Amino acid sequence: MPWAKEEDFLELKKRFPDLQVEVKPTITNLHISKDNLIELLKNLKELGFKLFVDHSVIDFPDKKPRFQAFYILYNVDERKRVVVKTWTDGTLPSIEKLWFAGKWAERECYDMFGIHYEGHENLVRAFMWETYQYHPLRKDFPLEGYANVDLPSLNEVLYGDKLTGTMNYNRMHTAVPTLEDLEITEKKRLKKKAQIVLNWGPLHPGTHGTMWFLFDLEGERVVQCDVILGQLHRGVEKLAENQMYNQFLVYTDRMDYISALCSNQAWVVAVERLLGIEDLVPEKAKYIRTMMSELQRINSHLLWLGTYALDLGALTIFLYAFKEREKLMDIIEGITGARLTISYPRVGGVRMDLPEGALEVIKAFIKRFPKELKDWENILTRNRIWLRRNVDVGIISKEDVYFYGLTGPVARGSGVVYDIRKLEPYDAYPHVDFDVPVGEKGDVYDRYLVRLEEMRQSVRIIEQCVAVLEKMPSSAPYFAESPDPKKIKLSIDGIGLKVPEGETYSSGENPRGELGFFIYSTGGVKPYRVKIKPGSMYNLCIYPKLMQDRVIADAVAILASLDPVVGEIDR
């Protein structure tokens, strides 16, 4: 794994006397005091660690100071990653001047841990409503929440009917936002400057999920725009702290529900890396996982293409894409038994072997699919209307990619070659041959082309995986065998899997961007803290900037080209 080495920071060590470099096989930490944090980050940025990956906090209620904050940075040119850590008791300097994405990460930390950021422009809660009193990710917040609001049943309100017996349930409930709460939240987000504030969402066909956009409109022109998140917030990170490693797998399905297999793979690879058993996973399992997540990638991009064309008025493409997607769903269902929430990979391999005939079906599909893709391109790619709606809309420069922490096809559309499959290959990706398409200008049209080309590259990868898998005997193992069952207990259900003390950050290339897991383990069957780096959320954070001075009709084009999925943003 490409963690930065100690010798990379010799220069910095001279400048910062209190800097400690801690190099472990799974992570490289830079420990620094809070006062020098901004200065160090600035230096790292100049050193080439330009891409902001993630920032969050780990809560240690017994320690003093209580919170350990970490910042994950990446050097795209030299393929190095580093984690900067500092301790705090409740306040941190804001990094919004260095990375805009940090602003959103800070909002999340303020929401979840109650950390105050000095110098933050508009510190509002990221997911919970403004009048919510608690900070749910703190360790002293109970998993089931505080049930302190009286919510009687409808029967009781309407008929005074107090149900007894088995129908009797606890009337006390965790707090829910009222309309006033939501209004306060909205007012805090956006100060009206122009004619009307259009509430675009939370339930709107153009937002691809339950996102709530506020457009301040001057006629059709958007003067300013902001997003209110949290309508799908389920506290996945809190749940992760209370689940065993394999149990958490099912929650990764429900984050990015359109590309469940890719999220599964990213999680099991992260746990395997933390355990140090990445090499023990059998070849067959690696190839199956790779092949399946590429199928899932095509599936996900098809959904994107369909809805994107639908947003721009081309309904027919939507149905064409869904027809192919349905075939893919059938293939995935035949292999894994599930269509949407799949949970097929396991820590150490996959749940079961490929069924008989699976490879033939996949081969038939990938033979036909490029022809279909070409048909759709004939309708869209050189279509004058399509060009006028897409070219020069929502341009993202290379600098913006780093400043806003963008990943995935959005970053590649702007010409940044950032593909985890190439930079930090996992599973069978080092052994397969594929190209990484990049755009030139970084507009909506480039992102469209990049995604289309990615589908073709996925077909290439699947072809190679199928060729390898066909040669493998059916008796080849698909699950790892533990070298020392007493130390690491590997089984398909994952019960009793103990992970030693340690921490790691590992990510996978999801169709929507980098999905990373920062796992902090203090030993035992459950992780102490899991921070999920949601690619969609940081991809979305550039949206208000892109929407400035554009018309509403562009809102759908730009949003669809960023392709966020709310399940992953809100978690």
Added chain:
Amino acid sequence: MESLLAALMVIGIKILVILLIVLGIGAYLTLVERKVAAHIQRRPGPMVVGWHGLLQPLADGLKLLTKEDLFPRYGNKLLYNLAIVMALVPASLVFALVPFGPEFEVLGIKVKPILTDVNVGLLLFFALGSLAVYAIALAGWASNSKYALIGSMRKAGIVISYEVVITFALMGPIILAQTLSTYGIVQQQIEQKLWYLWLQPIAFVVYMFAMLAETGRVPFDIQEAEAELVTGFTVEYGGMKFGLFPLVEWYVETLSLSAIAVVVFLGGWSPINIPFLGFIDPLFFLGPLSPFVWFVLKVSLLFLFVLWLHWTLPRYRIDQITSTAWKVMLPLTLVNLVFTAIIAPIVWR
């Protein structure tokens, strides 16, 4: 006295026939559209209600009629209902100007298959077309919804720009025919042995564009724009009140504008034309019915063309549509007008 009675009866029958055609066919065109769209999208379309979904429009109508009548809070009830009337009436009135075939004789009474052959027919057509904007503006305003308001403002912008374009596009044929009467224009084309399409291709293309824009068909369906505005100005309407807007916009208006296009550019009921030489009628065996069949055939072909575009293209943005209208279409029609004025004497002879 007797002739007056006969004339009144003839008019009554004409009104009845036209209304039946407009509303009956209008409703059944929904099925045609759904079938065409379905086959473009490689699916069968409605198949359950009746043979190949033949009773589907009835089922849809029944469903819409039995829906609850919702009214938005703080809306303006009078304008809200007036908008529906304002949408339906001008669109249907255009059919009063459409000649369906040549004059014929029944029971000794000469009948022109046109409701009113007014000598300012096309002028009336422009006026009725412009009235459509009131329906949409009222619907958007009375609904008390931001989405509806934005949708109606968009549509108003389009209708105003494309009314101008449509007027100038039809100016060329008017010069060639030297009359504004729709019946007269067709007769002129037959006498001059010339479909005006051959001399006015630019005007025809521009007219087709404007027709798509006025009827809110793809690529100009921005006032609906499912993605960003849900359904634009109809968002607060429910049941049959909602059903009437698409019926009027997508079917009645498309049909009436196609009919006008056939009358002005494609020689109305005349068969296939070879410029300046004459007409060839492969449907001669139909005898006196042949002109009517030709007319229906041409209108349906234009309508299918519109459907074909609707189900393949993406949609434009509002600023792109209006700028195309003012910067490209209008100058084109002006050039066409000058060109027509120069060559007109050759046609008149």
